[in-house]
Amino acid sequence: MKLSLTTRIFLGYAVVLVTFGAVSGFSVFTLRQNQVEIRLVSEGYLGLSQTVAAIETFQANQAKDTARLRDEPSVETRKALIRLARLYFPGLMAGRLQSGKETAVRVLDFAPDAEKPFVTDVARKFDELKTRFAEYEIVADQAFSLLESPNPDWEQAHAALDRLQQMENSLSSTIRLLHGSLESRIRERVRLTQDRERRTGVAIIMLPVVAIGVGLLATGIAARSLRPVRTLIDGVSRIRRGDYEAKIGVDGDDEIAVLAREFDAMAKALKERESQLQQKQQELLRAERLAAIGRVSAQVAHEIRNPLSSIGLNVEMLQEQLEDVQFKTVEEMKEAKHMLASVMREVDRLTEITEDYLRLARLPTPVKRAEDLKRMLEEVLGFAHEEFERAGLEIVTELADDLPVSADEGQLRQVFLNLIRNAREAMSPGGTLTVKAIPRDTRLLEVHISDTGVGIAPEHREKLFEPFFTTKQGGTGLGLSLSRQIVEAHGGQIDVESTLGRGTTFILVFPRA
Numbered sequence: 001m002k003l004s005l006t007t008r009i010f011l012g013y014a015v016v017l018v019t020f021g022a023v024s025g026f027s028v029f030t031l032r033q034n035q036v037e038i039r040l041v042s043e044g045y046l047g048l049s050q051t052v053a054a055i056e057t058f059q060a061n062q063a064k065d066t067a068r069l070r071d072e073p074s075v076e077t078r079k080a081l082i083r084l085a086r087l088y089f090p091g092l093m094a095g096r097l098q099s100g101k102e103t104a105v106r107v108l109d110f111a112p113d114a115e116k117p118f119v120t121d122v123a124r125k126f127d128e129l130k131t132r133f134a135e136y137e138i139v140a141d142q143a144f145s146l147l148e149s150p151n152p153d154w155e156q157a158h159a160a161l162d163r164l165q166q167m168e169n170s171l172s173s174t175i176r177l178l179h180g181s182l183e184s185r186i187r188e189r190v191r192l193t194q195d196r197e198r199r200t201g202v203a204i205i206m207l208p209v210v211a212i213g214v215g216l217l218a219t220g221i222a223a224r225s226l227r228p229v230r231t232l233i234d235g236v237s238r239i240r241r242g243d244y245e246a247k248i249g250v251d252g253d254d255e256i257a258v259l260a261r262e263f264d265a266m267a268k269a270l271k272e273r274e275s276q277l278q279q280k281q282q283e284l285l286r287a288e289r290l291a292a293i294g295r296v297s298a299q300v301a302h303e304i305r306n307p308l309s310s311i312g313l314n315v316e317m318l319q320e321q322l323e324d325v326q327f328k329t330v331e332e333m334k335e336a337k338h339m340l341a342s343v344m345r346e347v348d349r350l351t352e353i354t355e356d357y358l359r360l361a362r363l364p365t366p367v368k369r370a371e372d373l374k375r376m377l378e379e380v381l382g383f384a385h386e387e388f389e390r391a392g393l394e395i396v397t398e399l400a401d402d403l404p405v406s407a408d409e410g411q412l413r414q415v416f417l418n419l420i421r422n423a424r425e426a427m428s429p430g431g432t433l434t435v436k437a438i439p440r441d442t443r444l445l446e447v448h449i450s451d452t453g454v455g456i457a458p459e460h461r462e463k464l465f466e467p468f469f470t471t472k473q474g475g476t477g478l479g480l481s482l483s484r485q486i487v488e489a490h491g492g493q494i495d496v497e498s499t500l501g502r503g504t505t506f507i508l509v510f511p512r513a
Helices: 005-071 073-086 087-112 116-147 154-226 229-242 256-322 330-361 373-390 407-425 479-489
Strands: 370-374 394-399 406-408 432-439 446-453 493-499 503-511
Touching: 005 073, 005 087, 005 116, 005 154, 073 087, 073 116, 116 154, 154 407, 229 256, 256 330, 370 373, 370 407, 373 394, 373 406, 373 407, 373 432, 373 446, 406 407, 406 503, 407 432, 407 446, 407 479, 446 479, 479 493
Parallel strands: 394 432
Antiparallel strands: 370 406, 432 446, 446 503, 493 503
């Protein structure tokens, strides 16, 4: 799945925020764990350890007093020690055991789940000690009763003291084990807390570094993703200045790359549009120039046409009268007739030129009808066939069937005849004229008129269809210009391809009828 540029930048900074959030969350979680550990040790295990230490001290003192009773000879002293043991020890021991049990129960409320079995076991041991101290009190009371007598039965008394001391040793051992387990637990929890604190310190140092790295990486990715914006701005500036050649060229598939490709496509379209506008402008200028030339040509042709007719008529009259004139020699007569014939040829040439001018200036709107392009070309080629035979040239045709065209037959015949005669004049004997008519597609027809003549120089090709431009001796330069007007009036196009020394091909395109 491809992510948009906005989504990628958002995800990058979301990762940064999540990373910093994770750092904060980890710090809070670790601090909370440390608080629980500190409370567990300070309010729980230390209190329990102090209580057990006090119980151990009381038990040790009581054991000393019991051992003293065995060796004490004074009855009064024994009674005093027994009275103190009965008065203080049971209450203090019971109070400490009860306090330890309550502390253990209170610790269960906030102890972690992993510590609750240990705390429960400690509470159970306090209950066990309480039960055993109750049993101890019974045995101690029996021994004390024997020792209070002025003349005790020392055998029974020593047996009672032996049982009492055994119980004291057992209780002392249990209390020491409990105290040792609590101290060990405290050391373990302190060690774990210290280890966690060290790990937490390292993590709190490393995680922000990682978060900063992620932030820098996200910033770098965002900067890299937005870097093409500058290229895009520069490209748009070049397009605004009219430089359509330089492409923006941003690779990728994000929004900026797509926008860059669209700008490249727009620049290409603008370039084509500007080229079309320039072409249309040139065509408009050419049309205006042709219109002006046409008006001038029509005026000039009109002014020249009547005098030419008069001159031609007078020359014909002179030729008729020349038959009745007497010359001194035959040579003089021939010279006079030759001069009049030359004048008549020039009059005919000027008349033809004026007719071309008039056709250029007053080209009638074509009267179109459905015509067969193949038939039209065959008839024009048949008309020119004798000229080509006399010139020693060959005609090759490739005319497809079904070439309907909507055209003014007279005007198109004039175009084809003009192009065929130009081809004949460009070739020397042995040359070949090839005429091909084929459908280009379902909408257009193509006519190719190719010769094997001298060709057209590249510098002349662009001016070939301009009025009055010609490379032929004595040409008027109106034939191709007039042909182009006729083809375009039929909705077609005319173009030329030529190679010096190899020949020329005129390509005409017409809409299919």
